[in-house]
Amino acid sequence: xxxxxxxxxxxxxxxxxxxxxxxxxxxxxxxxxxxxxxxxxxxxxxxxxxxxxxxxxxxxxxxxxxxxxxxxxxxxxxxxxxxxxxxxxxxxxxxxxxxxxxxxxxxxxxxxxxxxxxxxxxxxxxxxxxxxxxxxxxxxxxxxxxxxxxxxxxxxxxxxxxxxxxxxxxxxxxxxxxxxxxxxxxxxxxxxxxxxxxxxxxxxxxxxxxxxxxxxxxxxxxxxxxxxxxxxxxxxxxxxxxxxxxxxxxxxxxxxxxxxxxxxxxxxxxxxxxxxxxxxxxxxxxxxxxxxxxxxxxxxxxxxxxxxxxxxxxxxxxxxxxxxxxxxxxxxxxxxxxxxxxxxxxxxxxxxxxxxxxxxxxxxxxxxxxxxxxxxxxxxxxxxxxxxxxxxxxxxxxxxxxxxxxxxxxxxxxxxxxxxxxxxxxxxxxxxxxxxxxxxxxxxxxxxxxxxxxxxxxxxxxxxxxxxxxxxxxxxx
Amino acid sequence: xxxxxxxxxxxxxxxxxxxxxxxxxxxxxxxxxxxxxxxxxxxxxxxxxxxxxxxxxxxxxxxxxxxxxxxxxxxxxxxxxxxxxxxxxxxxxxxxxxxxxxxxxxxxxxxxxxxxxxxxxxxxxxxxxxxxxxxxxxxxxxxxxxxxxxxxxxxxxxxxxxxxxxxxxxxxxxxxxxxxxxxxxxxxxxxxxxxxxxxxxxxxxxxxxxxxxxxxxxxxxxxxxxxxxxxxxxxxxxxxxxxxxxxxxxxxxxxxxxxxxxxxxxxxxxxxxxxxxxxxxxxxxxxxxxxxxxxxxxxxxxxxxxxxxxxxxxxxxxxxxxxxxxxxxxxxxxxxxxxxxxxxxxxxxxxxxxxxxxxxxxxxxxxxxxxxxxxxxxxxxxxxxxxxxxxxxxxxxxxxxxxxxxxxxxxxxxxxxxxxxxxxxxxxxxxxxxxxxxxxxxxxxxxxxxxxxxxxxxxxxxxxxxxxxxxxxxxxx
Numbered sequence: 001x002x003x004x005x006x007x008x009x010x011x012x013x014x015x016x017x018x019x020x021x022x023x024x025x026x027x028x029x030x031x032x033x034x035x036x037x038x039x040x041x042x043x044x045x046x047x048x049x050x051x052x053x054x055x056x057x058x059x060x061x062x063x064x065x066x067x068x069x070x071x072x073x074x075x076x077x078x079x080x081x082x083x084x085x086x087x088x089x090x091x092x093x094x095x096x097x098x099x100x101x102x103x104x105x106x107x108x109x110x111x112x113x114x115x116x117x118x119x120x121x122x123x124x125x126x127x128x129x130x131x132x133x134x135x136x137x138x139x140x141x142x143x144x145x146x147x148x149x150x151x152x153x154x155x156x157x158x159x160x161x162x163x164x165x166x167x168x169x170x171x172x173x174x175x176x177x178x179x180x181x182x183x184x185x186x187x188x189x190x191x192x193x194x195x196x197x198x199x200x201x202x203x204x205x206x207x208x209x210x211x212x213x214x215x216x217x218x219x220x221x222x223x224x225x226x227x228x229x230x231x232x233x234x235x236x237x238x239x240x241x242x243x244x245x246x247x248x249x250x251x252x253x254x255x256x257x258x259x260x261x262x263x264x265x266x267x268x269x270x271x272x273x274x275x276x277x278x279x280x281x282x283x284x285x286x287x288x289x290x291x292x293x294x295x296x297x298x299x300x301x302x303x304x305x306x307x308x309x310x311x312x313x314x315x316x317x318x319x320x321x322x323x324x325x326x327x328x329x330x331x332x333x334x335x336x337x338x339x340x341x342x343x344x345x346x347x348x349x350x351x352x353x354x355x356x357x358x359x360x361x362x363x364x365x366x367x368x369x370x371x372x373x374x375x376x377x378x379x380x381x382x383x384x385x386x387x388x389x390x391x392x393x394x395x396x397x398x399x400x401x402x403x404x405x406x407x408x409x410x411x412x413x414x415x416x417x418x419x420x421x422x423x424x425x426x427x428x429x430x431x432x433x434x435x436x437x438x439x440x441x442x443x444x445x446x447x448x449x450x451x452x453x454x455x456x457x458x459x460x461x462x463x464x465x466x467x468x469x470x471x472x473x474x475x476x477x
Numbered sequence: 478x479x480x481x482x483x484x485x486x487x488x489x490x491x492x493x494x495x496x497x498x499x500x501x502x503x504x505x506x507x508x509x510x511x512x513x514x515x516x517x518x519x520x521x522x523x524x525x526x527x528x529x530x531x532x533x534x535x536x537x538x539x540x541x542x543x544x545x546x547x548x549x550x551x552x553x554x555x556x557x558x559x560x561x562x563x564x565x566x567x568x569x570x571x572x573x574x575x576x577x578x579x580x581x582x583x584x585x586x587x588x589x590x591x592x593x594x595x596x597x598x599x600x601x602x603x604x605x606x607x608x609x610x611x612x613x614x615x616x617x618x619x620x621x622x623x624x625x626x627x628x629x630x631x632x633x634x635x636x637x638x639x640x641x642x643x644x645x646x647x648x649x650x651x652x653x654x655x656x657x658x659x660x661x662x663x664x665x666x667x668x669x670x671x672x673x674x675x676x677x678x679x680x681x682x683x684x685x686x687x688x689x690x691x692x693x694x695x696x697x698x699x700x701x702x703x704x705x706x707x708x709x710x711x712x713x714x715x716x717x718x719x720x721x722x723x724x725x726x727x728x729x730x731x732x733x734x735x736x737x738x739x740x741x742x743x744x745x746x747x748x749x750x751x752x753x754x755x756x757x758x759x760x761x762x763x764x765x766x767x768x769x770x771x772x773x774x775x776x777x778x779x780x781x782x783x784x785x786x787x788x789x790x791x792x793x794x795x796x797x798x799x800x801x802x803x804x805x806x807x808x809x810x811x812x813x814x815x816x817x818x819x820x821x822x823x824x825x826x827x828x829x830x831x832x833x834x835x836x837x838x839x840x841x842x843x844x845x846x847x848x849x850x851x852x853x854x855x856x857x858x859x860x861x862x863x864x865x866x867x868x869x870x871x872x873x874x875x876x877x878x879x880x881x882x883x884x885x886x887x888x889x890x891x892x893x894x895x896x897x898x899x900x901x902x903x904x905x906x907x908x909x910x911x912x913x914x915x916x917x918x919x920x921x922x923x924x925x926x927x928x929x930x931x932x933x934x935x936x937x938x939x940x941x942x943x944x945x946x947x948x949x950x951x952x953x954x
Contacts, residue, residue: 033604035596036557037587040550042600045615048546069525073517074589074620074636075573080513096552097577098589101624101635102570110514112551112575112589119512123519127510138522143551143619147578158578159551 011340013280018224025274026153029283029341039151039158043267046341049291050270051161055141057193057288058163058265061185067137067165072119074142075110080118084243087117090210094147096158112145117211117236117262120166121244124258131170131250134258135178139165154271155228155477162266168246168258172237175259179235182263183216186231194269195286195392196220196276197400198230199423199472201448206435213237219447219472221400222275225421227447227474230272233263271477276396277365283342284365286392287385294322294381295338299331299350309354309374313347316377320385339364344388345381365392408457413473417442423474425450427467429460438462438473447472488817490757495701502751503630506760506818516628516635520744523818526768527747528638532618534670534765535640535742538662544614544642549596551619552587557595561720564594567687571624573635589622594688594713594739597643598721601735608647608727611735612655616642631748632705632954639743645723645735649714652736656712659740660693663708671746672763672869673697673753674877675707676900676949678925683912690714696924696949698877699752702898704924704951707749710740748954753873754842760819761842763869764862771799771858772815776808776827786831786851790824793854797862816841821865822858842869885934890950894919900951902927904944906937915939915950924949 011024026032031047043051059069075098081088095111113119124136141163148156165182169175183200190196198218208215212234220230240246241257250256277284287293294317298310310324323343325334331348338346342364349359361370361380365388372380403422407413416424424444428434438461439445449469460467488501503509508524520528536546552575558565572588590596601613618640625633642659646652660677667673675695685692689711697707717723718734727733754761764770771794775787787801800820802811808825815823819841826836838847838857842865849857880899884890893901901921905911915938916922926946937944 033600035550036554036599037550037552040552042550043548045545045547048548051548052546068522069529070522071520071525071528071620071638073512073514073519074622075514075517077513093579095579096575096587098573099576100574102572110573122513123510143548145551161548 011280011282014223014278015280018275021278021280022271022275023153025278025282025340031270031274032153037158039148039156041153041157041159043161046291047270050273050285050289051267053289053291054194054269055163058185058189059141061189062139062163062165065137065181065185067139067167070138070140071142072113072116072123072140074113076113076116076119078109078111080122081111084118084121084211084240086239087115087211091115091146096145096147113142114144114146115262115264116140116144116164117166117240118244120262121240121246121260124168125244125246128168128246128248128258131248134248135167135169135174137165137167137178139163152271152477154267154274157267160267162264165261165263167261168241169260170248170250170256170258172259175237175261176235179214179216179233179261179263182261183218183231183233186218186233186263186265189265190218190220190230190269190272191393193286193288194273195389195396196230196269196272197393197397199448199450200452201450201472203232203448204435204446204471206432207446209234211236211239213239217448219423219474220272220276221403221423221474222272222477223278223399224275225403225475227423227472227476228268228272228275229447229476230269231263231265234261236260236262275477277392278342281336282340284392285342285344287344287389290342290344291321292323292341292343293320293385294345294347295334295343296322296324296347296349297331297334297338298324298326299348299353301326303351305354306349306351310349313349313359313374313377316374317381319378320381345384347377347381363388365395406456407461408459410461413438413461414442417444417475421475423447423472425454425456425470425472426461427456427459428469428471429463429465430468431460431463431465434460434462442473444473444475447474447476488757488759491700491755492757498755498757499748499752500630502755502759502817508747508751509630514635516625516633518630518634518636520638523768524747527750527762527766528744530766530768531671531746532640535662535666536618538666539616539640539642542614542658542662544616544644547615547617548619549590549593549600549617551590553590553593553596555586555588557599558588561595561598561688561717563716564592564688568592568623573622573624590619591621591623592739592741593617593621593641594643594717595721597739598717598723598737601645602721602723605645605723605725605735608725611725612644612646612651614642614644614655616640629748629954631744631751634744637744639741642738642740644738645718646737647725647727647733647735649736652714652738653712656691656693656710656738656740659738660695660708660710663695663710663740663742666742667695667697667707667746667749668870670763670765671750672866672873673707673746673749674870674874676925676927677929678927678949680709680925681912681923681948683909684923686711688713688716690716694925696900696951697749697753698880698900698951699749699954700755700876701752702880702952704900704949704953705745705749705752706924706953707746708740708742711738713737713739752954754869755819758813759817761869762819762821764821764866767819767821768798769800769818769820770797770862771822771824772811772820773799773801773824773826774808774811774815775801775803776825776830778803780828782831783826783828787826790826790836790851790854793851794858796855797858822861824854824858840865842872883933884938885936887938890915890938891919894921894952898952900924900949902931902933902947902949903938904933904936905946905948906940906942907945908937908940908942911937911939919950921950921952924951924953
């Protein structure tokens with residue numbers, strides 16, 4: 001057990017220093033390594049396997065709604081970027097510029113895509129002619145670059161992996177519906193696959209995406225009570241259609257501009273997973289996302305028949321992502337390693353277990369030990385993983401509910417954040433001035449105007465004037 | 478049939494102008510579109526779906542050999558690039574340079590990765606300490622940029638998608654074995670999944686990869702008799718290990734440098750697929766790679782029961798990638814479209830077929846029509862796809878064999894290429910001078926020194942001195 005303690009002691013306690021705990025877990029669970037360039041990280045095999053599972057599950061959900069994958073150029077001419085003013089102003093401070101190709105300077109500089117609305121719009125303007133060509137429901141999986149000042153693994157990096165969906169439609173209604181549909185895809189994916197509950201809502205004018213008419217968001221609450229924007233879906237109206245001239249001939253033979261959306265989710269959700277489910281022993285990965293779902297640890301593995309039995313067990317569990325840890329490390333070290341990596345289920349099996357035709361299932365999230373007959377182990381593991389997936393969501397939901405407060409006066413608002421972080425629901429008059437003032441005074445931002453509105457009081461929590469909407473506020477990553 | 482002819486007439490005949498035929502197919506089969514920047518293409522849904530299938534099948538083959546996927550930064554500091562001289566010299570003329578991040582110029586310029594040996598080496602130098610950490614078998618799927626002068630869709634573009642595997646090993650033997658193993662993975666993938674036969678061999682010193690000690694290649698022959706390098710595997714020895722200081726402590730407690738390999742396959746293989754299998758009606762896609770394997774075309778679809786039966790048929794074929802074309806286009810147009818897109822099997826079904834409990838299966842490659850009972854259609858389709866996959870390979874192999882010539886004298890060599898393109902096998906003394914001279918005189922390059930050597934004559938085809946090796950020569954893409 002000395003080994004086990006040692007590995008655990010290598011990570012900072014989350015209660016002492018949550019930020020350091022987060023970084024420690026990223027490194028010790030072997031998700032990432034730093035590279036030579038600030039804000040550019042290496043995603044190691046275990047981290048990338050998590051991303052592959054996220055991609056697979058999310059991509060299936062996209063395709064079920066008719067979305068098709070494509071690939072667009074990663075470099076964008078400056079003149080193309082500039083056709084739509086708001087977007088370029090929003091991104092100008094944070095794009096990387098290519099100014100030379102080979103030994104010769106370029107006549108026009110090219111930016112490494114920070115997002116691809118401009119490229120998709122340019123493509124659509126040439127490829128779409130008739131209402132028969134609509135809708136176009138395209139998505140791409142790629143990496144993007146944004147020159148952030150402060151960087152943290154997964155949460156804010158200068159290069160990150162994501163998917164960006166870009167759709168165009170013949171009518172406003174259809175585009176608005178798609179914007180909502182994809183937000184729901186994100187919310188369902190987070191809840192059902194990542195075991196992360198979210199608040200769905202609309203961003204305020206201040207917080208919305210550069211160039212969008214409306215931005216919708218799914219907001220999750222981390223273990224430390226800070227919020228993380230975990231996916232966004234934008235309605236662009238006809239703004240890009242007009243800037244890039246994306247027209248089609250409608251059924252009535254009239255030329256019309258298309259209606260447009262975009263929506264994205266990034267490697268950031270790995271950060272959310274770490275901070276929602278992790279504990280002082282490391283990662284806790286929801287079974288559906290886990291690269292390895294079951295780790296079999298043979299105890300006294302040099303004794304005759306133990307390793308063989310462990311491998312036999314693995315064979316019985318071939319429907320799961322299963323691994324036998326037959327390295328020459330001590331069982332204690334293997335336990336600690338499995339826990340650090342957040343593998344949902346550990347199975348311990350030693351000579352006495354084998355004699356009794358049993359083994360021990362240990363759940364990563366609760367540490368519950370379940371003595372289980374080897375016969376029928378596959379069913380037992382299936383049930384354990386299913387229960388864990390469900391209960392991880394419930395636990396996260398209970399935590400979020402517990403850290404969700406309401407405030408009807410400035411004092412209540414202040415007191416809540418003085419006590420600790422969390423979501424605060426409060427009424428808002430709709431004025432930018434109040435939103436700015438709240439940020440300045442309490443260091444929190446409006447996370448969203450939730451779809452599920454409540455009427456907490458008739459007046460704005462900041463200015464006392466008549467309230468228009470209830471808003472979720474929080475400190476955010 | 479007028480519609481059908483129209484679509485077909487839109488592509489140039491491959492016998493008249495193979496280059497134009499290729500471009501026409503890329504556009505008309507909706508694989509790609511051009512973007513605003515020369516050499517950067519949009520990969521459209523149908524083209525990308527082919528790439529997704531390639532990725533899936535190749536990735537499974539990689540993982541079966543123990544390879545793990547990772548993601549490395551896309552930007553590389555110039556100083557990091559320069560640590561190994563040969564590689565940087567090889568790539569310097571064709572990299573894109575990032576010189577500003579946001580509004581500020583960078584203190585050191587960064588190149589957009591043209592290949593990632595340098596980044597992997599830098600990572601390994603920090604991450605590997607002991608023989609226990611070896612081997613490392615990492616791969617990444619990403620896009621790379623090389624500022625090519627001449628560009629063509631898939632074959633040579635300034636940005637392309639690929640995978641790049643980078644492995645390090647404790648011994649030379651193990652690294653050499655891995656180099657061969659991955660070349661065999663490529664050859665098997667091309668033969669079994671893409672139905673493309675290849676010649677396996679080693680590149681000459683002149684043609685090998687910058688920085689490699691040995692480069693191995695799989696060379697395919699296109700329909701027009703020109704060769705296409707379709708995948709390469711490199712043995713680096715300890716060159717990068719020494720330049721980037723990748724050391725490990727071996728079993729004998731001594732610090733040692735690792736042995737390294739890299740291997741890559743790109744979207745270029747889509748170009749190979751087009752040029753090996755395509756015909757004057759468009760693409761012909763091997764069943765294992767085809768995004769849609771079966772297209773059901775209802776004939777007289779407005780007649781009662783026809784569309785329903787077509788959909789019922791699709792239900793019976795749910796084990797395949799199947800589509801019902803229920804658009805309001807004419808059957809002739811649908812046939813032409815299916816043929817342009819290279820969908821392996823078309824099923825025609827009309828009122829009379831339904832009455833007789835039958836339908837007609839049409840093979841894309843041979844145009845063979847097979848009247849088939851609806852009962853048991855799934856078996857019939859499975860057999861047809863299987864036969865097609867096999868026979869497409871055999872046809873391509875026969876074509877390659879037919880266009881493979883031998884030459885023992887300069888006259889024979891010249892005569893062969895005067896008659897037309899193909900592989901010419903000829904003996905070589907091993908001198909760079911002869912290789913250069915052959916290129917200069919006949920416009921062909923050495924494709925590889927094949928593993929399967931033959932002794933055609935004792936003397937070099939160029940200089941008449943004693944020969945060392947038999948070489949495949951060809952005009953290449």
